[in-house]
Amino acid sequence: MGKINIDHLQSWQGQSETRDDLIATFPANALAATLDRDESYETGDPLPLLWHWLHFLPIHKLSDCGYDGHAKLGTFxxxxxxxxxxxxxxxxxxHxxxxxxxxxxxxxxxxxxTHKSGRSGDLVFVTVVHEVIEDRSICVSEVQDIVYRALPSPDAPIPTPKQAPQFSDFSRTIHPDPILLFRYSALTFNGHRIHYDHPFCTSTEGYDGIVVHGPLLATLMMDLLRRxxxxxxxxQFEFRALAPVFxxxxxxxxxxxxxxxxIELWIARQDGALAMQGTATIKSDFQ
Structure with missing residues (x-):
């Protein structure tokens, strides 16, 4: 791996793109079924929070995929x-x-x-701002953080994740079977192999198993609140991914x-590790 040319990468700052989409009923109804919800959605209904991630999806040719199934970088x-x-x-x-x-x-x-170098090697952080607009009004504004890192060396010590809180007011157990992960990958047109290719995850990427999507975990936190x-x-809602879930x-x-x-929300792994934490801010009293 060569030296990070941060000056070259920072020339992408200010790069922008616009995507238009019809907020169709099928993705919402398909995700509702995937999350084991009983409701169905029709034209005119409000889209549940975070479900806009099913829309405005980049579509790239199969030949434009990188080795990991993601689109090759260097455009947006x-x-x-x-x-x-x-x-x-x-x-x-x-809004x-x-x-x-x-x-x-x-x-x-x-x-x-931005670029940082630490004990785990090089890290590059890319912050992207999104605005979802309907009828010339901003419905959702989002600041998204993406982190890039090198593969860990085989002899690198495995970091000890922070332990999740012991007590909560309400909770729900999720079994991340292959059907759940396949459906979410399909609904978000996500070809990243870490979400379905077990040999790639364990042999190439060095994970303990197939990785559960970060946005799916965040969606499940918001889904728990709605239940x-x-x-x-x-x-408002903010969240941070802290450890992978398999x-x-x-x-x-x-x-x-x-x-x-x-409302504080979090994901706890079976081994007690804190995988994701978030906070939802409510506009008025709880109902």
Whole structure:
């Protein structure tokens, strides 16, 4: 792996793209079925929060895929020469509902590209800003953090993840079977091999199993909140991915009420590790 040319990568700062999409009923109904929800959606219904990730998807030819199934970099996102990439977290503001059946637009821009070097090697952080617009009004604004890193050396010590909190107000256990992961990959047109190719995950990438999608984990946190408080109006949601979750062990999604109209949400692995943590801010009192 050559030296990171951060000046070259930072020339992507300010790069932007716009995607238009019809917020169709099928993706919402397909995700509802995938999450074992009973409702169905029709034109005019509000799209559940975070489900906009099923839309505005980049479509690239099979010949344009990299070795890992992702699209090759160097168009909208910078060509970071590090093999592992991860959706490290997002900070979202919900301004107005996205309506199913409407034509919407997502405008995206690269805010920053930064480089760090530590005990685990080179890290490159790319921050992208998204705005989902419907009827000329911003419905969702999102700041997304993407991290790129080198493969760990075979003799590198395995980091000890932080342990998840012991107590929550409500929770749900999820068994990440291959059908769940396949459906979410299909609904998001995600060809990344870490989500379905076991030999690639364990032999090439050095993971313990097939990796559960970060945005799926975040969606399950928000889904838990909606199951507990179906009519609660969420103003903001932020989350960070802290440790990978694999298909060979169940995990639990947790929620806890805290002060100032906030709900803490987190994902705990079966071994007790804290895999993801987030906070939802509510517009009014809990319902």
């Amino acid at each position: 996102l910078p060509p970071v020469p590090l093999p592992r990439r991860m959706w490290a977290g997002s900070r979202l503001n919900f 107005a509902p996205i309506k199913i059946g409407a034509n919407a637009r997502r405008h995206s821009s690269v805010r920053s590209v 507990q408080y179906p009519d609660t109006d969420v103003a 298909d060979n062990q169940c995990f639990t999604v947790h929620g806890k009420l805290v002060k100032d109209h906030k």
